[in-house]
Amino acid sequence: MILVFKHFFYKNYVGLSLWPFIFLKSNSLKADTVLINHEKIHLRQQQELLLLPFYVLYITEWLLRAIFYLDSYRAYQNISFEREAYVNENQLDYLSHRKPFSFIKYLCR
Template identity: 75%
Template sequence: MIVIFKHFFYRNYVGLSLWPFIILKEDELKNDEVLINHERIHLRQQRELLIVPFYLLYLTEWLLRTVLYLNSYRAYQNISFEREAYANEKNPEYLSHRKAFSFVDYLVR
């Protein structure tokens, strides 16, 4: 389910997945197939990790990478969940053939 919530986002962020919702900054973004696919990849990751563990792992990885890189945005870009989503967001067929826990392949750079 897609929800529009304009005042929820920080800086240039325009989309977010919070099981079971995709939250977007603007209504027009519903037509952005790449963004929607990116967020659907996150929904699949959340579901396979039973939701709460996804958020705990996401936050833990972001914190560790922030310490490693001393840069929170670079840390965000290198979270395994984000790396998988960005690498496959332009492939509309990705979720139909994605193997469970594929984000693990993106843990190590």
């Protein structure tokens, strides 16, 4: 389910997945198939990790990378979950052939 909340987002962020919802900054973004695919990849990651472990791992990885890079945005960009989603967001059929726990191969890249 896709919901729109204009004032929910910080700066350049336009989408967010909190299983089972995708939140978007504006209604026009519903037509952005690449963004929607990116967020659906996150929904799959959340589903396979049973939600709570996903959020714990996401935040932990972000914190460690923020300390390493001394840059919160660069840390965000390098979270394994984000890397998988960004690399594959243009492949609109990615989820049909994605193997479970595929984000793991993006941990050390």
